[in-house]
Amino acid sequence: MRVTDENFIKHLKKKREEALQYVIDEYMGIIKAIIYNALKSYNDPQIIEECISDTFLGAYENAKQFRGDKEDFRRWxxxxxxxxxxxxxxxxxxxPYFYELNETGEAAISAEEEYLIKTTTEEVLIMMTQLxxxxxxxxxxxxxxxxxxEEIAIHYGLTKAAIDNRLYRGKKRLQQIRLGGSMT
Structure with a gap:
């Protein structure tokens, strides 16, 4: 039986390798983007590739636990x-982490990368509970x-501007929380 858009979840749950290959072909782009964005500051393609492989292996091994349709699978x-x-x-x-040095011998790191290094994901998740x-x-x-x-706006039936505003205000709120202030 051929693995298609309609039946790949069923076949993946049955541990069919053709279904895993379908999932890799279908979702490689978005998975690579997510992992690259999270790990790019380490500047190591091998780490990124290893994490991508771990993701697909994790999905393959835990497919029986998945419940839902194709869109739910994408989120999962x-x-x-x-x-x-x-x-x-x-x-x-x-x-230990080694930074690339620029011409002046200083660490070549952007303000965003510096913030991400200082603020762990766990801290962000804890701060987000206050939103x-x-x-x-x-x-x-x-x-x-x-x-x-745009995708988020469609999902919630809001305008893109409303999502942009909520993200902007949320970032400001998280910044206030991180600095120990309160914005009520």
């Missing part, structure tokens, strides 16, 4: 990718599932 495998990347970050953060449920969901979709603002 993206969540696996994000958590594999977070796990890899935690392991790597315990190891409203809708804002937490929007942040999760945007920054953990790498969904576009």
């Amino acid at each position: 495998i993206c969540t696996i990718a994000k958590f594999k990347a977070i796990s890899k970050q935690r392991r790597l953060s315990k190891m 409203e449920q809708l804002d937490r969901d929007i942040f999760t979709m945007k920054y953990f599932l790498n969904m576009k603002n």
Whole structure:
């Protein structure tokens, strides 16, 4: 039997390798983007490739636990990718990290990368608990599932501008929380 868009989940649950190959072909782009965005500061393609492989292997091994349709599967495998990347970050953060140096001998690191290194994912998740449920969901979709603002807007029946505003206000709120202030 041929693995298709309609039956790949059923075949993956039966541990058919053709279904795994279908999933890899179908979802490689988004999985690679999620993991690359999370691990790019380590500047090591081997780490990224290993994490991508771990993601697909994790989906293959745990397919029987999955419940839902194709769209749910996309979110599920993206969540696996994000958590594999977070796990890899935690392991790597315990190891010495060497920065690339620029011409002046200073670490060539952007402000965003510096913030990400200082603020662990766990801290961000804890801070996010202080946001409203809708804002937490929007942040999760945007920054953990790498969904576009337009996709999130369609999902919630809101305008793209409303999503943009919620993300902006949420970032400001998280910044206030991190600095120890309160914005009520």
